[in-house]
Amino acid sequence: MNITLRVWRQKGRDDEGRMVTYKLTDVSPDMSFLEMLDVLNEKLTLENEDPVAFDHDCREGICGACGVVIDGEAHGPERTTTCQLHMRSFKDGDTITVEPWRAKAFPVVKDLVVDRSSFDRIIQAGGYISAPTGTAPDAHANPIPKPDADRAFDAATCIGCGACVAACPNASSMLFTASKVTHLGMLPQGQPERASRVVRMINQQDEEDFGGxxxxxxxxxxCPKGIPLDTISQLNRDLLGSLGKGIG
Amino acid sequence: MATSGAILVLYLIAHMYGNLKVFSGQEAFDGYAHSLRELGYPMLPENGFLWVFRIVLLASVLIHIYSAVALWARARRARPASQRYQVKKRVHRTYASYTMRWGGVLIALFVIFHILHLTVNVIAPGGASDSPYERLVNGFQPQFWFVTLFYVAAVVAVGFHLRHGIWSGLATLGVNQARRQPVLNSIATVIALVVTVGFVLPPLAITFGLVG
Structure with missing residues (x-):
C-alpha cells in the first residue's frame, strides 16, 4: 500500500504546530497504525529528521496510552484503540490526516503526545474508595446483585485514553468522569464517598477547563471500550441527589 | 437548561392547543384567548394569571439563554480557536444536536418578531385588530406568503430544537438508562413532530384559504 500522511508536528508545548505531509510506500495492510508510524519514524531517523512523537505502551488495546485523531475520528474509523487499528482499514493511495487530541485540558507536549494529567487530577478528586487494606476478603462476604456488578464492570472498563474528550464538540470529559462515578457508585465499597465523589470530580473537571x-x-x-452514554445520566442523578442533600 | 427547557416545552404544547382552536372559528378562538385573561378571576385580579404566566416564561427564557451562553463559552474555552481540528468527522451527532446553538438564536429572533406581530400587534401585515383571530387571519393572507414562510421555518427550527432538547434534558435530569434510551428518543421525536405539525397547520390553512 502507498499512503500519504498529513501529521501534526509541534516541537514543544509553547511552539506553533503545523501539518506536515509524508509519503510512505510498501505499507503492509497487516501493520497496525502504530507500526505504520514506526516505519515512518525509521525512515525519518535515517533521513536525519526528528521522528514523530506519539504515545503508546501495551499495544494490546488495554492500557489507554495511545490515541490520535485519524481523519477526524478519535482512534480512527474502527471502534478500538489506535494500536488495534490496522492498515487494512484504509485503501491504497489514501491520504490520512493524523492529529493529537485537541482540548485546552490536554496540552500538546510534542507532535501527537498530549498531557492527560488533568484526568489524573479528576481521579484524585474522588475516583477512589476508602477501603481498609489487608488480605483479600472472602469472595462472598459482600453479595452484589448481578446487574449492578455488570454495570459497574462495564463502566470500569474505561482506560482513560481521552477519546471522549477528543471527539466531544464541547471538549467535555463527562463520559470519563461518569464512567468512574458509575463504576464506584454501583458497588457497596463505593457508597461511603458516593455523594461527595460526584461533586468533587465535577468541580475538578470544571477547574481543568473541560467543556460542558x-x-x-x-x-x-x-469510545474504544464502549462505555455507555447512560453513565452520564447516572452521574447527573447522583449529582442531583448530592445537591439535594446539600453537598456541593 | 433542562428545567427551564421543560417549562418552555410544556408551554409550547399549551400554546399549540390554543392555536388549533382557530379551526373552530372566530368565536372559539377569541373566546379562548379572552378566557386566559380571566383565568382564576375573581380569585386573582383580571389578567393576573396571564402576568404570572408571562413572568415565569420570561424567567425561563432568560435562564435558558444564560445557560446556553455559559455552555457555549465553556466549550470555546475548552477547545480554543488555536486548537481546532483540521479534519473533524461527525460520527454520531444528529442534525438536530448540531443546530442547537444557531437554531436557538433563530428561535429567539422569531419569538421577538412573533410577539410584535401577534401579541402587541405593532407589526400588523394585513391590518391591526383587537380580535386575536383577525390578527392571525390578516397576517397570514396569501399575499403575505413570506410571513408564513418565516413562521414555518422558525417552527421547523423549534422542531429540531425540541428533538435534541427533550432527549438532552431528560438525560441531564438523570432519566436516561441504556434500556430506556430508545423510548426517550421516541418521546422526543414524537413531541417534536406533534408540536411542529400543530404549529404549522393554522398559518398554512390561512395562507391556502382553508380558514378565514
Missing amino acids: CTNIGECAAV
Missing part, C-alpha cells in the same frame, strides 16, 4: 456536556453522544460513539 450537551448530550450529543459523540463520546460514547468513539
Whole structure:
C-alpha cells in the first residue's frame, strides 16, 4: 500500500504546530497504525529528521496510552484503540490526516503526545474508595446483585485514553468522569464517598477547563471500550441527589 | 437548561392547543384567548394569571439563554480557536444536536418578531385588530406568503430544537438508562413532530384559504 500522511508536528508545548505531509510506500495492510508510524519514524531517523512523537505502551488495546485523531475520528474509523487499528482499514493511495487530541485540558507536549494529567487530577478528586487494606476478603462476604456488578464492570472498563474528550464538540470529559462515578457508585465499597465523589470530580473537571456536556453522544460513539452514554445520566442523578442533600 | 427547557416545552404544547382552536372559528378562538385573561378571576385580579404566566416564561427564557451562553463559552474555552481540528468527522451527532446553538438564536429572533406581530400587534401585515383571530387571519393572507414562510421555518427550527432538547434534558435530569434510551428518543421525536405539525397547520390553512 502507498499512503500519504498529513501529521501534526509541534516541537514543544509553547511552539506553533503545523501539518506536515509524508509519503510512505510498501505499507503492509497487516501493520497496525502504530507500526505504520514506526516505519515512518525509521525512515525519518535515517533521513536525519526528528521522528514523530506519539504515545503508546501495551499495544494490546488495554492500557489507554495511545490515541490520535485519524481523519477526524478519535482512534480512527474502527471502534478500538489506535494500536488495534490496522492498515487494512484504509485503501491504497489514501491520504490520512493524523492529529493529537485537541482540548485546552490536554496540552500538546510534542507532535501527537498530549498531557492527560488533568484526568489524573479528576481521579484524585474522588475516583477512589476508602477501603481498609489487608488480605483479600472472602469472595462472598459482600453479595452484589448481578446487574449492578455488570454495570459497574462495564463502566470500569474505561482506560482513560481521552477519546471522549477528543471527539466531544464541547471538549467535555463527562463520559470519563461518569464512567468512574458509575463504576464506584454501583458497588457497596463505593457508597461511603458516593455523594461527595460526584461533586468533587465535577468541580475538578470544571477547574481543568473541560467543556460542558450537551448530550450529543459523540463520546460514547468513539469510545474504544464502549462505555455507555447512560453513565452520564447516572452521574447527573447522583449529582442531583448530592445537591439535594446539600453537598456541593 | 433542562428545567427551564421543560417549562418552555410544556408551554409550547399549551400554546399549540390554543392555536388549533382557530379551526373552530372566530368565536372559539377569541373566546379562548379572552378566557386566559380571566383565568382564576375573581380569585386573582383580571389578567393576573396571564402576568404570572408571562413572568415565569420570561424567567425561563432568560435562564435558558444564560445557560446556553455559559455552555457555549465553556466549550470555546475548552477547545480554543488555536486548537481546532483540521479534519473533524461527525460520527454520531444528529442534525438536530448540531443546530442547537444557531437554531436557538433563530428561535429567539422569531419569538421577538412573533410577539410584535401577534401579541402587541405593532407589526400588523394585513391590518391591526383587537380580535386575536383577525390578527392571525390578516397576517397570514396569501399575499403575505413570506410571513408564513418565516413562521414555518422558525417552527421547523423549534422542531429540531425540541428533538435534541427533550432527549438532552431528560438525560441531564438523570432519566436516561441504556434500556430506556430508545423510548426517550421516541418521546422526543414524537413531541417534536406533534408540536411542529400543530404549529404549522393554522398559518398554512390561512395562507391556502382553508380558514378565514
